[in-house]
Amino acid sequence: MRIAVTDGIDPGAKREIEEMGHHVHEKHYSKDELLNGCLSEFDVVVIRSATKMTADVIEASTGDKDGLSLIIRAGVGIDNIDSESASANSVLICNTPGASTNAVVELTIGHLISSSRHIVTGDSKLRNGIWAKNELRGSELRGKNLGLLGYGRIARGVGRIANAMGMNVHAFDPYVQESTDDCVFHDNVDSLFSTCTHISIHCFLSDETRHIINEKLISKMPVIGEDGIRCGNHIINCARGGIIQEEDLFKALQSGNLTSASLDVFETEPALKNTLLNLDNFQATPHIGASTLEAQRRIGEEIVSIIISHSSGQVPDSCLN
Amino acid sequence: MRIAVTDGIDPGAKREIEEMGHHVHEKHYSKDELLNGCLSEFDVVVIRSATKMTADVIEASTGDKDGLSLIIRAGVGIDNIDSESASANSVLICNTPGASTNAVVELTIGHLISSSRHIVTGDSKLRNGIWAKNELRGSELRGKNLGLLGYGRIARGVGRIANAMGMNVHAFDPYVQESTDDCVFHDNVDSLFSTCTHISIHCFLSDETRHIINEKLISKMPVIGEDGIRCGNHIINCARGGIIQEEDLFKALQSGNLTSASLDVFETEPALKNTLLNLDNFQATPHIGASTLEAQRRIGEEIVSIIISHSSGQVPDSCLN
Numbered sequence: 202m203r204i205a206v207t208d209g210i211d212p213g214a215k216r217e218i219e220e221m222g223h224h225v226h227e228k229h230y231s232k233d234e235l236l237n238g239c240l241s242e243f244d245v246v247v248i249r250s251a252t253k254m255t256a257d258v259i260e261a262s263t264g265d266k267d268g269l270s271l272i273i274r275a276g277v278g279i280d281n282i283d284s285e286s287a288s289a290n291s292v293l294i295c296n297t298p299g300a301s302t303n304a305v306v307e308l309t310i311g312h313l314i315s316s317s318r319h320i321v322t323g324d325s326k327l328r329n330g331i332w333a334k335n336e337l338r339g340s341e342l343r344g345k346n347l348g349l350l351g352y353g354r355i356a357r358g359v360g361r362i363a364n365a366m367g368m369n370v371h372a373f374d375p376y377v378q379e380s381t382d383d384c385v386f387h388d389n390v391d392s393l394f395s396t397c398t399h400i401s402i403h404c405f406l407s408d409e410t411r412h413i414i415n416e417k418l419i420s421k422m423p424v425i426g427e428d429g430i431r432c433g434n435h436i437i438n439c440a441r442g443g444i445i446q447e448e449d450l451f452k453a454l455q456s457g458n459l460t461s462a463s464l465d466v467f468e469t470e471p472a473l474k475n476t477l478l479n480l481d482n483f484q485a486t487p488h489i490g491a492s493t494l495e496a497q498r499r500i501g502e503e504i505v506s507i508i509i510s511h512s513s514g515q516v517p518d519s520c521l522n
Numbered sequence: 523m524r525i526a527v528t529d530g531i532d533p534g535a536k537r538e539i540e541e542m543g544h545h546v547h548e549k550h551y552s553k554d555e556l557l558n559g560c561l562s563e564f565d566v567v568v569i570r571s572a573t574k575m576t577a578d579v580i581e582a583s584t585g586d587k588d589g590l591s592l593i594i595r596a597g598v599g600i601d602n603i604d605s606e607s608a609s610a611n612s613v614l615i616c617n618t619p620g621a622s623t624n625a626v627v628e629l630t631i632g633h634l635i636s637s638s639r640h641i642v643t644g645d646s647k648l649r650n651g652i653w654a655k656n657e658l659r660g661s662e663l664r665g666k667n668l669g670l671l672g673y674g675r676i677a678r679g680v681g682r683i684a685n686a687m688g689m690n691v692h693a694f695d696p697y698v699q700e701s702t703d704d705c706v707f708h709d710n711v712d713s714l715f716s717t718c719t720h721i722s723i724h725c726f727l728s729d730e731t732r733h734i735i736n737e738k739l740i741s742k743m744p745v746i747g748e749d750g751i752r753c754g755n756h757i758i759n760c761a762r763g764g765i766i767q768e769e770d771l772f773k774a775l776q777s778g779n780l781t782s783a784s785l786d787v788f789e790t791e792p793a794l795k796n797t798l799l800n801l802d803n804f805q806a807t808p809h810i811g812a813s814t815l816e817a818q819r820r821i822g823e824e825i826v827s828i829i830i831s832h833s834s835g836q837v838p839d840s841c842l843n
Contacts, residue, residue, distance in 0.1 A: 311639050320633065320641070321642050323806065323810060324642045334808040334810055337810050340816065428816070432815065471653030472648065485645050485648050486639075486644035486658070489640065489644060492658060492659045492660060493662045495662045
């Protein structure tokens with residue numbers, strides 16, 4: 202098979218695929234090249250989030266019978282793929298759902314602690330010659346309520362570690378109402394926000410979730426922790442940009458309705474001119490939730506297994522359409 | 523009783539002590555004032571780490587019969603108190619041993635994740651207009667060996683969370699050889715460092731531990747994680763400055779023997795001209811291990827209980843001499 206890789210791949214996985222006799226072409230294409238059908242020369246395209254497989258791109262890639270038959274999303278979220286158009290053009294979509302779970306789980310816990318304990322600010326001030334020991338009093342996570350918006354694999358992983366840290370874990374997910382985990386389920390997002398001083402987002406971006414977190418919802422957060430400590434309100438998003446209304450987030454951080462916010466994802470990426478970056482009670486990473494050596498290796502392993510299935514005429518396990 | 527508070531106290535605790543009829547005088551004294559016996563007007567002094575109770579200061583504070591009879595260290599480490607001189611001058615030393623445990627535990631986990639996932643660097647680059655997504659590939663903690671140098675209350679708390687994150691916990695502590703925790707004990711510090719890609723320090727500063735971590739010891743660290751991933755070597759110190767030889771740490775970070783180092787404590791504090799602050803693979807906080815609302819409240823509660831014991835003529839439970 203002819204396989205285009207547009208946003209990078211683990212070198213070990215590339216080698217393995219080539220050793221199976223497939224041709225791997227690694228190149229990032231411009232929007233114009235994609236619209237001009239450059240992918241129609243390939244059977245398979247492996248993308249991450251940077252390549253946008255819009256309806257127009259998919260149609261241009263499937264112009265002749267020999268065109269694209271499989272899109273592999275190295276990662277989880279497929280909001281950069283028009284799945285209706287893919288299905289209509291007989292293009293399968295696969296992702297690598299489990300590969301990045303633990304990487305995102307750990308980053309989420311890292312952001313939770315880092316923001317409530319001012320790790321980023323402490324380092325930055327020290328590098329600017331300021332020993333801000335007395336200004337940087339933080340709050341602990343133990344004894345606080347953590348609200349998980351969405352309760353899939355990543356949320357469950359975060360919940361398990363949060364439990365071990367002594368947090369009370371709460372969740373709202375319209376598609377999951379109960380589990381054996383130590384977690385309190387809520388009927389609606391208002392109830393989750395009214396209960397939790399700490400919120401972490403773990404849902405997909407969809408019409409249902411776009412801008413679901415706005416100023417009104419943030420203003421419901423309790424400020425005072427379940428343990429009686431005035432720890433303020435904190436939000437983490439390592440899921441997808443666009444779930445939080447960023448203008449409202451900015452206002453809430455400025456007004457003090459939010460004590461801190463930590464984002465790994467943004468409505469517009471790369472997020473270089475984002476006004477949130479001017480705020481001291483905001484911290485950010487550049488969409489590195491899945492950027493670990495371990496996740497890249499696991500994604501590579503899943504890609505290899507999808508290509509083995511597809512080349513032998515089977516539908517891969519992780520096929521989404 | 524007349525109580526001097528030289529490095530601050532929780533307002534609630536101060537109020538409670540005053541309501542018991544004691545006089546609380548909150549002031550930070552200079553070294554000269556201390557040497558001139560300003561504390562001899564008080565029965566009790568409450569200090570943190572900033573006030574140095576050297577032999578000379580203690581003698582100056584106990585000049586007459588009415589002088590100081592109790593030093594309360596709001597916190598744990600008493601390396602800023604000359605305990606021989608205190609004992610010789612019949613001055614009791616108490617600390618608040620459990621109050622800051624969880625605060626330090628959480629900061630340690632925060633530093634562990636933040637350094638292995640480049641949270642500080644990611645934020646700093648974004649604020650400088652650089653979307654460093656591709657440069658900031660990190661490594662996960664799950665599946666790696668975490669070595670705890672010292673196995674007291676804080677280390678055990680870190681170990682429990684690290685276990686929940688899927689790390690293998692190792693420890694060396696000459697005063698603790700076994701426990702029921704899920705932890706592998708080592709006979710010596712060389713064995714701990716040879717086994718662990720991640721080291722976190724949780725011992726006191728003493729003649730035995732001063733500069734125990736040097737270039738030779740760091741060079742024994744395995745670079746490759748227990749799970750086969752080349753995650754590099756990482757050291758965290760949220761215990762006391764001086765346990766790590768800082769010049770050696772600098773060399774190891776420059777040579778690549780160490781992939782990252784995170785310090786909350788330094789040989790000289792405030793650490794403003796420390797050359798480590800010039801390195802990109804170094805991250806620091808300004809000795810904020812115990813700086814949480816929760817720890818300050820718990821410290822305040824313990825101080826109140828020590829003062830109740832002392833004023834009724836009993837030896838407080840946390841008396842160290």
